[in-house]
Amino acid sequence: ETGVTQSPTHLIKTRGQQVTLRCSSQSGHNTVSWYQQALGQGPQFIFQYYREEENGRGNFPPRFSGLQFPNYSSELNVNALELDDSALYLCASSDRGARLETQYFGPGTRLLVL
Amino acid sequence: DAKTTQPPSMDCAEGRAANLPCNHSTISGNEYVYWYRQIHSQGPQYIIHGLKNNETNEMASLIITEDRKSSTLILPHATLRDTAVYYCIVRVYTGNQFYFGTGTSLTVIP
Numbered sequence A: 001e002t003g004v005t006q007s008p009t010h011l012i013k014t015r016g017q018q019v020t021l022r023c024s025s026q027s028g029h030n031t032v033s034w035y036q037q038a039l040g041q042g043p044q045f046i047f048q049y050y051r052e053e054e055n056g057r058g059n060f061p062p063r064f065s066g067l068q069f070p071n072y073s074s075e076l077n078v079n080a081l082e083l084d085d086s087a088l089y090l091c092a093s094s095d096r097g098a099r100l101e102t103q104y105f106g107p108g109t110r111l112l113v114l
Numbered sequence B: 001d002a003k004t005t006q007p008p009s010m011d012c013a014e015g016r017a018a019n020l021p022c023n024h025s026t027i028s029g030n031e032y033v034y035w036y037r038q039i040h041s042q043g044p045q046y047i048i049h050g051l052k053n054n055e056t057n058e059m060a061s062l063i064i065t066e067d068r069k070s071s072t073l074i075l076p077h078a079t080l081r082d083t084a085v086y087y088c089i090v091r092v093y094t095g096n097q098f099y100f101g102t103g104t105s106l107t108v109i110p
Helices: none
Strands: A005-007 A010-013 A019-024 A031-037 A044-050 A053-057 A064-068 A074-078 A087-094 A109-113 B009-013 B018-023 B033-038 B045-050 B061-064 B070-075 B084-092 B097-099 B104-109
Touching: A005 A087, A010 A019, A019 A087, A019 A109, A031 A074, A031 B097, A044 A064, A044 B097, A074 A087, B009 B018, B018 B033, B018 B084, B018 B104, B033 B061, B045 B061, B045 B070, B070 B084
Parallel strands: A010 A109, B009 B104
Antiparallel strands: A005 A019, A019 A074, A031 A044, A031 A087, A044 A053, A064 A074, A087 A109, B018 B070, B033 B045, B033 B084, B061 B070, B084 B097, B084 B104
């Protein structure tokens, strides 16, 4: 069984640029959720994708967008990067069909915006 | 918005039981309590979850009060590798969203 993987592990961008982060879900999982974790804080829910559509969104602006592909992998896109976007971005996958949808997290992508 | 309250930090002697409390007084009837831990900027690791009955697995035990307004995660024999931030989460059923608080930073002391 393959766990959740994310790429890249680290990334440095400058303010105003755009970034794409990638996530491969755990084998058998059809739902992907994205979280932002600032230093010293708990993860904050960005949005969730199921069947290639957004299925729930936290308090994040539209410049945070995502995609889910037929193989259930997912991308998080952030446009017009701001300094406060510097954070650890976590992806979690789950099985919508399971009785209990436990989320399993990847190792994260650490983004630094200069 | 997080629906849980946890102490910011706790210490535990190695080999002793670590008891981590969580308050979730506004929990709804169909909302589960989940516990995760995060070791120094790695991805959160699932520990255990429960609805109203006490639960036990190979990692920990979860004790939920009868009124479901609070719970306690028990690590029966804490080791140095259990040093981490522990998050108690109430899973909002609609949208399967997990709302994390700031967690409890547990330090296991040799």
